[in-house]
Amino acid sequence: MSISLPVPRSELIEGLDAPLGVLDPEGSRRASPLLDESIGDVDESVLTDLYVDMSVVRRVDEEAFALTRQGALVLWPPLRGQEAAQVGALRALRDEDFVFPSYREHALAVLRGADLADVLAVWKGAALSGWDPFAQRLAPSQIIIGAQTLHATGYAMAARRDGGDDIALACFGDGATSEGDVNEAMVFAASFRAPVVFLCQNNQYAISEPVGVQSRTPLALRATGFGIPALRVDGNDVLAVLAAVRIAAERARTGGGPTFVEAVTYRMGPHTTTDDPGRYRDDAEVAAWRAKDPIDRLERHLARIGAPVDRIREEAAIRCDAIAAQVRAAADRIAAPAPESMFDHVYVEPTRRLERQRAQHRAFTASVEGLR
């Protein structure tokens, strides 16, 4: 009296057994019937851009990390290892598509051209959000795990209602898939066939918890239970991510509804600058993933196709050094807001109650400063 428990399968999913990829760690190009079609236009110049993008993003991350260690920022969640997942996803979108990130997607802000001071301000404790969401078409980074997936879905519902062909991208981690909100987002997205792409960066950990705590089966399978097709791709293969998100975005744009993309990757660094990953994972695991580094891999691929790797590396280095200097300058530039700004923007029109508190705060400050 038992039913067998087969290996989970679903026709709604691609890449369940092994994540789909087109570049292996040595940088050779593999055929992928599914992915190839959508990256036919990727030539040396596109590859170079992706390489530079990833390098720049990594450098921003490194600089911010270092600044935090030096005390210039209060906290930093590093993205190292996830450059391909983030760059590939963003480069698959149109400028008008709206992105709803979590706190680790610095690449999205950098590539969407946000002012670096805005990117860093949150992590200096100087602001609760950085860039202008409408200028960058990028919502503020979200700290409440999973909340933004509903926002992306609602955005997409509204886009569909208005007959727009813009779409929404929801970014979240492996841990987030356990939150009710992320699951409700899939319910709404499926029900309203909302043009939203769910990008799950499975970096193997939610702080200290390995992904197995969240799920005993691949995360991409989750989406199929909601009737949402899923693509599981090698998240350290920028072309695979680019292809998958392009496919998903195109489905969304043409009325096909939501798609779930699981980018299987690894967080090379600590969860944040206050974390101590030595407590929960061993060096061998980290070393194994280092060998799959997304940037090295693309560099090897460029070499294989005979691209001028030295020149490209040099170009990237120049861009990296430039942005590194910008990052440091930006961090310096960020000033703490005026204390009184805490009374601003709570409501459209200040309430009498808050105006009274503002006045009291002002008087108190003046009294402490011995002014007047």
Place this chain on the structure above:
Amino acid sequence: MSISLPVPRSELIEGLDAPLGVLDPEGSRRASPLLDESIGDVDESVLTDLYVDMSVVRRVDEEAFALTRQGALVLWPPLRGQEAAQVGALRALRDEDFVFPSYREHALAVLRGADLADVLAVWKGAALSGWDPFAQRLAPSQIIIGAQTLHATGYAMAARRDGGDDIALACFGDGATSEGDVNEAMVFAASFRAPVVFLCQNNQYAISEPVGVQSRTPLALRATGFGIPALRVDGNDVLAVLAAVRIAAERARTGGGPTFVEAVTYRMGPHTTTDDPGRYRDDAEVAAWRAKDPIDRLERHLARIGAPVDRIREEAAIRCDAIAAQVRAAADRIAAPAPESMFDHVYVEPTRRLERQRAQHRAFTASVEGLR
């Protein structure tokens, strides 16, 4: 640049194309390789018991419904149409298994031997819950949609930790599958391989909303996304439900973890006595489901196998009339609690604050009554 969207399939699921069943609406027995094995013991006497159970439960429901229309109860959510799903599920359990129901599972309380006055008290506005949850091994009926599924999962986690072989049954509706809590319950159940059976009675509606608002794909598919195997059965076929829940319970008891059972059924009546289903569904649909009535179907089956249907019907009628009288008597018997009881059981030891309020309430009542 698109991926095909095939009909969703999953090897984790049985019954996706058509719900599994062993009795067709005409009462003939069909073979089901999966289900048959677990109901090999079902003979005429078991069938008779199930018939009587369903008849009794329906009668309780009818009487309570009528009492509500007469104003003797304040509200009643009728179960008519869902007798097979509820009776089949409960009869698949052992007495020590703990059940976490929603508000419509009156059958569970009746079959677990709850005092009818306790069953009705909630619906007379006289109590927030009825029976003793530990005597009946049945949690209070839950009104917050889906909340109880987490309780069932936690119960099962604790049972597993203690090495018990008791299991938990979580009952909920099609609408509930959209709530974050139900999805989180599946996350926890899968992660901890908790011995819990998720019984989703898909009665096609969440108040006025057809199940298509919650999901475009069969609900049983949802569970497979969490790596939880699912059985989708004809919920108007008491044997199919009995078999499915037995399979699921056995898996749970033997360390196999959670199983999701979708019982595809129909709510023949209104959502509650205050609902007006004429606003959202048409008579033809209701008539089509009436032809699939679970009790009629079992009666036809009994006739087909040569059971003494008249005698069985008569036996059932006697039991039904008896319980109907008990229901009416029970409804009469339920007294409003003492007003002052509202101060009881808020905390284990009454707080000074509440004792003060109790004294004030008592004094106020005395003053109004002109007493003392």
Place this chain on the structure above:
Amino acid sequence: MTAETLTLGRAVGRALSDALETDPAVVLIGEDIGRLGGVFRVTDGLQARFGADRVIDSPLAESGIIGAAVGMAYRGARPVVEIQFDGFVLPALDQLIAQVARIRFRTRGRVRMPLTIRLPYGGGIGSVEHHGESPEAYFAHTPGLRVVTAADPQEAYSTLRAAIASDDPVLFLEPKARYWTKGEVDVAIARDLESARLLTRGRDVTLAVYGPLVQTALEAATAALDEGIEIEVVDLRSISPLDVDAVVASVERTGRLVVAHEAPAEASVASELITSVVERAFAALEAPPERVTGYDTPYPPSAIESHYLPGLDRILDAVDRTLGRRSSHELLEGSAP
């Protein structure tokens, strides 16, 4: 623009329909609001008239509803959400508190959140658990949300229109026990979201109430007059922020304050109003303010809800106390309170 007689429920429906008509950005979303017209029939006919993409039956998930509405607002919509009953707003508290209330602040004014959340609340309808509660204090304690209610059809119409027009997120609490109360509605009458209104004038006691208890307070004022006691009834209307100025002005006339609401007393709107008045009109107070509220217990079974809810007599009892008249407290045994 002549007035029409409507029930409070119909006035709400009328406000929704007028808002849908006036502003194409307005979208309604909630459980059962479409085909069924809502469990209270407030949205009756709106889906047929404005279409299923403007009057949206949502999946059964309150956090999902609010979170999706946030996303819609990002794309320029002005969502009006219905949460079916008071008790069912709880699964949405995270989205309401950490998102809806703060996104404007978080983005220094760049992202508006013009959501209106409609929430039938309050007791006295003789129903089952979670159908009679008053959760307003959770929202009053949440900066960035406006919390308003209405006591009659005109108020319901005008307040809801103002809520929908506001670029702040507004929680509009609908006193469900008063859905069937009838009154004149003039759609031309506008109101703001921050001021209380004085309903009666009197020299003895200020009685501050809102929503379902406004009617009760007016009856109390009438009854008190028989004994020569003049009560100023203040309909607070806005629960957060409170119009403390109006209450202080009244207390400066009367010297006495009673605050009544159905929600429990502890860390409540009544606690807030009394504290605010004490801070600003301490010298004017001739007696300690009184609160008449639900007790600090979960909402009891409806068979005894009338004992839990503040009624005419409990309010008058408190009024008597502020005036130093004989009250039920003289019957208190022992030392309490």
Place this chain on the structure above:
Amino acid sequence: MTAETLTLGRAVGRALSDALETDPAVVLIGEDIGRLGGVFRVTDGLQARFGADRVIDSPLAESGIIGAAVGMAYRGARPVVEIQFDGFVLPALDQLIAQVARIRFRTRGRVRMPLTIRLPYGGGIGSVEHHGESPEAYFAHTPGLRVVTAADPQEAYSTLRAAIASDDPVLFLEPKARYWTKGEVDVAIARDLESARLLTRGRDVTLAVYGPLVQTALEAATAALDEGIEIEVVDLRSISPLDVDAVVASVERTGRLVVAHEAPAEASVASELITSVVERAFAALEAPPERVTGYDTPYPPSAIESHYLPGLDRILDAVDRTLGRRSSHELLEGSAP
């Protein structure tokens, strides 16, 4: 039973470890509490010692954690839940308010809910959004929950042991800014969950605080002494229910009251305490009570959190006001307040 010197964080860990040792029904569940030992290392070493089925790393879902703990309690467990940070308790509010707080009442005492929910709270640690908040008022407004906190290692140890031993659900708020404060801990010292404690004696002003502000209040009392002002510092300890008797007794001696906490003012614990004291000690009050709290805004960026949080000077400023001494309010422009 000799005392040991521990940080507050280690005292919490010690209480957990002693409870796990003493009572096999005790189970810990939360995010990252196992291998990592929690983001504050409070549960460091407990999983290694008591096993992964008693110190459980849970999936990332707060409603799930609380809901699962409810189910465990049904089966006789005594779950101690960790929610990682104040801001992340919000997704669990529904399970906490509608389930945990009410199941005992709902079942007329048949189902006990001996859950302890540990919640690091409060600001001043210079972090990012949602890591500095004080959500206690939501829980204080919820009948059926006990809400307690602690100001030093001994208090933390004894209070947490009492919370775990209680058959009521208890929210134990851990002042995260004080995790590294050291003090003596004697594990034999027991305490109840309902009484405040008087930390200093003085004739002039009662200063009621709890958790992270106790230290600040003691410093304020010392500073005030230099100016000849005697402050009675009352450590409330229990936030719900409040030990109003203790505060009233103190106010009857001093005639003045200042209440301080980090949470916003509106519909807060300070509102409650002031209202309760006014109700019961109106005649004893010689000046309007003052509250010194977070402002009614969302928690600001940490770069300016020191301006939001009540500090020594703001507290003394309020003390001055209750004594009719020169205070910052003399610098207020125009009429406000």
